[in-house]
Amino acid sequence: MLSDTSETLKQLFKDRNKRSHNAFKKAQNILPGGSTREIIFHQPYPLYIRKGKGCWIQDIDGHRILDFLNNYTSLILGHAHPKIVEAVKSQIINGTSFSAPTEHEQILGTAINERIPSIESIRFTNSGSEATSLSILAAKAFTGNKKIAKFEGAHHGTNENTMVSTNPSLKDAGPKEKPNSVPDGPHIQPNILENTVILPFNNQRTCEKLLYQNREELAAIIVEPVLGSAGIIPPKEGFMQFLGEITEKNNILLIFDEVVTGFRISRGGAQEKYRVKPDLTALGKNIGAGFPLGAFGGRKDIMAQFEPTRENRIHHSGSLNANPVSLKAGLTLLEELTNENYRKLSEQTSNVVRGLEKIFSEQRIDAKITQSGSLFVVHFTSEKVIDYRSAMREDTVRKFNFFLGMLLNGVMIAPRGLGCISTPMSNRDIDIFIQKVVESTIYLKER
Ligand SMILES: Cc1ncc(COP(=O)(O)O)c(C=O)c1O
Incomplete structure (x- = not known):
């Protein structure tokens, strides 16, 4: 109204x-x-x-x-930053995508690993949505579990696995101690709701209880370390450490969605600021300096599931993945962020x-x-x-x-x-x- x-x-x-x-x-x-x-x-x-x-x-x-x-x-870096424009131009005149990798991929991957050491191994995408989606897929395949826990009010992009309780009305949201899984729209099927555990941000006691109840079936918790779309809400002192400890203790993977916070809130993102090492991290937004680029990565053993030579691998392709124009923009961005x-x-x-x-x-x-x-x-x-x-x-x-x-x-x-x-x-x-x-x-x- x-x-x-x-x-x-x-x-x-x-x-x-x-x-x-x-x-x-x-x-x-x-x-x-x-x-x-x-x-x-x-x-x-x-x-x-x-x-x-x-x-x-x-x-x-x-x-x-x-x-x-x-x-x-x-x-x-704002709009049309001269160094980004120059870097992108230099790539465009030499071709914009190929049926083979470029060296930029390894160079940017290494530069990201230097800033975010938990990303031991990385793959590039075209968006943050793909990065969160693939992180979840990797966690499910690695653990063999089907449930994901996410926070009420957290947005992780356009992928159906996380389009639950992103923006529920207070009427639909359910009790504080056990928030409902509210579908973001009519496209979300009941099986997704059943397999999504909704957690209240900054409420350690309730999270502990809900995670303990679902520990046998949970593949991962996905968390925006600073709750973004709900209003840039920072974690309470110790809340991120708590998530790190409880996931480790119960063999649940911890995914940091750093699409907003990565390279934004500090050089090494939220994980540097809150001193927590997630198993997987999703990146997007800033990393491409205005060009379509996302990335996900983390523990080598989890990311090894994407090895093309592995018999039981996770298929991951994309015609424009890791396109050299976006990678060049990303590399220049990191150089500029002093x-x-x-x-x-x-x-x-x-x-x-x-x-x-x-x-x-x-x-x-x-x-x-x-x-x-x-x-x-x-x-x-x-x-x-x-x-x-x-x-x-x-x-x-x-x-x-x-x-x-x-x-x-x-x-x-x-x-x-x-x-x-x-x-x-x-x-x-x-x-x-x-x-x-x-x-x-x-x-x-x-x-
Ligand atoms: C925290 C978070 N994760 C993921 C996404 C999805 O990223 P993209 O819009 O690049 O698909 C967004 C987008 O706003 C986001 O804020």
Whole structure:
């Protein structure tokens, strides 16, 4: 349910974005929802983008927009980074894919292993969804077990094994001590629900009980170490270590979904930050610097199941897997992500978070900001956000009005309040962001 303010904002948006509206109408004739990606749809319609450079983008109506979303956290170096453009060009003129491997695959694999040592052996994919899907497949084959445990509110991409309880209503979610397996849609079959154990994030006691009850049948726990789509919710002190210990003790594999956190929240991702060594890791988003690239990897004995010469192997092919253009972009990205860059990102994010807290406190607007590395989320609630359910209890009307108000003021964040910093941002860009937040609070006063 939206408010009068929401309706006013939507009308202002429509008045300002006529070309995007036209593009949306035309696109709807051929594409359900007007594009190929559910997450980028929002009311009244998304902006269609003409170009981007650094941390600024331009839509087809000609507005310049400060990009605090970076293709949903994927572009830590921003748009059209000169080194990425150069690297990609140098590959494109030499061919874009072959019926044979290139050396880039081994070079990037080794560079990833140097940063994330638990990835002893790796394979590349075209997306994060494939990376999580193949990690689960590998865990099931390795253990011979059919069940997977995942966290309520966690999104692991478009693969049916994890499309359970990603965004359940609080009414359907079931008791706290035993969350229901709620299908993400009509395509999820009952056998998937039966084989998915839903865990509450940051609740050690309940996780312990549910994992113990299902230990004989569980292949793996898949976890986003920082619960992303539910609102960048960091783990409580010791929670990741607990998952490491309980999985090891019960012969359950631990899969870290680092599609968002990998190379984002620190040089070695969440596993470096929380000092836990998962059995398998899925990567995506940032790793391709804007090009389609994902990866999964981990223990050598698990990954050896993909050896083509093995009689009882897991088949894994893909015509564009490990395409050299994406690999070149990934390699250049890792070279560019220096410790100095991480230090600057972290300092700027702290300034943003402090700025947001100050504004909302001065204006007496109930809000909590969650943060990890260069990622942050604004939650309109007075409650501490520690898991999916606490995030779901926030004021969604305010959230929408904040998002659309910011966009009208020339700043892009996600409708769910997600924002992130990229390396081309200057302190001046951070000041502009803070100023636009101040201007947008007017939309948070009235309902
Ligand atoms: C944590 C997480 N895992 C997996 C995925 C799927 O990645 P992709 O969109 O590249 O398929 C996403 C995408 O948003 C994600 O946030």
